[in-house]
Amino acid sequence: MAIKFGTDGWRGIIGDDFVFANVEIVTQSIADYMMEKDIAGRGVVLAHDTRFMTERFADLVASVFLANHIKVYRPQGPVPTPLAAFSVRELGSGGAVMLTASHNPYQYNGIKYIPEYGGPAFVKITSRIEELIDKNMERAGSKGIKKVDPSLSKDMVVEIDTRSSYVEHLHQIIDFDKIGQAGLKVVLDPMYGAGGELMALALQEAGVDFCCIHDHRDVLFGGGLPDPSEQNLGDLKVKMKEVGADIGVSLDGDGDRFGVIDSRGVYLKPNELIALFLYYLTAIKGFKKGKAVRTVATTHFIDAIAQGQGIQVEETPVGFKYICEKMLEDGVIIGGEESGGLSVQGHIPEKDGILADLLAIEVTAEFRQPLSWLLNKLYLKYGHFYNQRLDIEVSQERKRFLLKRLRTHAPKSCLGLPVVKITDLDGLKIELEGGHWFLIRPSGTEPLVRAYVEARDKGLLGRLKDYTLDIVLKY
Structure with missing residues (x-):
């Protein structure tokens, strides 16, 4: 069975194609790539979300890296993808391996390689890893993939905790004081995923009055999808009404996508929020140096607001890796895609649902109005999309x-x-x-x-x- 990287890593059904043998092969191929590029000496961050048996798979990944004499930096417990990407930059590692299937059903797991720049792997990188996978398939059949028990190489496995550094970094982008002073009530729904603890830490830092639903680990994701689209956020709407919340925010299974509901019970689509955020960043926060980047499938509402603010828009193929590429090359104020991926100037070149949710809370704090109120104001100015x-x-x-x-x-x-x-x-x-x-x-x-x-x-x-x-x- 061929192992191929899609728009955001390799994913498969646990017990079918996502099995120990294939995970060994993919890990060895990533190790080979890192050695080819002479970045293996910088070590690798190894992280995982909340899926079934994911710790066991992570142990196996660690054992393959250790057999290749690659130091492993490992957070304790599940962490979201944005924190794994941030950790790469914070530690100066040669990359990260994130075990996640993002918003896919509970039957799936996956491996995402985040290179040394802290964003999604470019096509040329995943294509090379796929070539190495083909070679290692043959090698595994004859000799097997070498592994080392992590418990026997404790000096090569370093426990890390970069959560506080990540929240401190967010202070450069998010106005925590404005959020805290607004006196908002917030409901958080991390959808049983890996982003809840970090998002809660950020809300505590801002002094927000908040409560959570679905914030414990459930490998079945409550029998639903860990996808923060409108049809999956009924419980969030109910809880918001119960506590009289000003805003409800949600995250997908690995915390890189976002979902937002305002105090009127209106779900704002990613297309709407990215455009709204662009307006807020440029018109209110004064971000003027750079451009907006969106995928070919994302709304032209962004273009209308960009034109009104005197900035350019660049279009990319679908996939956040293409937005990442632009963020690394040029000054980008905001990069977004209609499927719920977003990052902004000064942040990691990886989609981050925690950042997006905090930005939605900050906009609410700025205007002291539901987000749909501001959206309608923008529609009156720029027309509907x-x-x-x-x-x-x-x-x-x-x-x-x-x-x-x-x-x-x-x-x-x-x-x-x-x-x-x-x-x-x-x-x-x-x-x-x-x-x-x-x-x-x-x-x-x-x-x-x-x-x-x-x-x-x-x-x-x-x-x-x-x-x-x-x-x-x-x-």
Whole structure:
């Protein structure tokens, strides 16, 4: 069975493809990559979330690194991905291995390699690791992967705790005093994941009156998904109403994605929050040096606000690694993607749900109003942006044919509106006169086409969805 890295690491079903033997092979391949790049001597951070048997898998990962004479820096207990990425920079390590399947169902686990720059691995890095995996598959079949018992190499395993340093770092970005002085009531839902303890520590630092739900470990995630999208946050809404909260915030299983509900019970989509945060950072906090970076699937609401604030916008393929690349190269005020990934200037180049949730609380403290109030103010100024994502099942053959057909026979008009721009940065994006657009992007791993549509008029959104669906299935 081939082991491939997706947009954010390798993931598999526990007991099926995510098994000890494969974890050994992937770990050895990461160790080989680190030795190739001469960064193995800096050691590796080894972290994990709250999933089933994840400590056992982490012990195995440690044993492979130790057999390669690579020092292991290990937090005690589950930690979120943003803290693992921060720890890489804080310690100057050669990278981190994070055992997580993020917001996937409880049956899954995964391995994410975070290189020495503290963000997602670029394609060239994961491609090289995949090549090494193929070689180590053969090696494992004949000789096996060498391991060393961590208990016999205690001098090479260093216990770390970077939580306080992470919160101290956040003071450079988040106004803790403003949050504390606002007297807000906050409800936190970490969804049984790894981010709850660190988020609670940050809220305590700010002096916030808060309470938590789903903040204990449950490897089944309460029977649901550790995904902070609206359909999974019903319990958060109930608790907010019960305590009269000003805002409710949530995190996914490894704390790198966010979900926010305001005091009116309104769930704000990541598309809306990223645009709102851009406005707040530029108009209120005075961030002016740099640009906004968004993926090709993310709302153009960001572009409208950026134009109003006199800053540029750059578009990337889907995946936070592409935003990370821009954050390392250029001055970026905010980088975000519609799936709930966000980071800002001065922070790690990795998506961070804890940062995003704190930023949402700070905006609420600034205006002393629900976030939907500010959002509506922005809509009055810049106009509305209605958007939706569609996951459409198609055959692999249809998937291969579709983009080829669209690239050679792209429509010149849609719904009576002329096409003004076609982009093939990632899939095919067709922009129409009036600021409407749709993106067709086949999945790299599943028999799916993901379609994203955005319209400036609510009535047009439904027609654009139908049109896009017809193209995917019939064009």
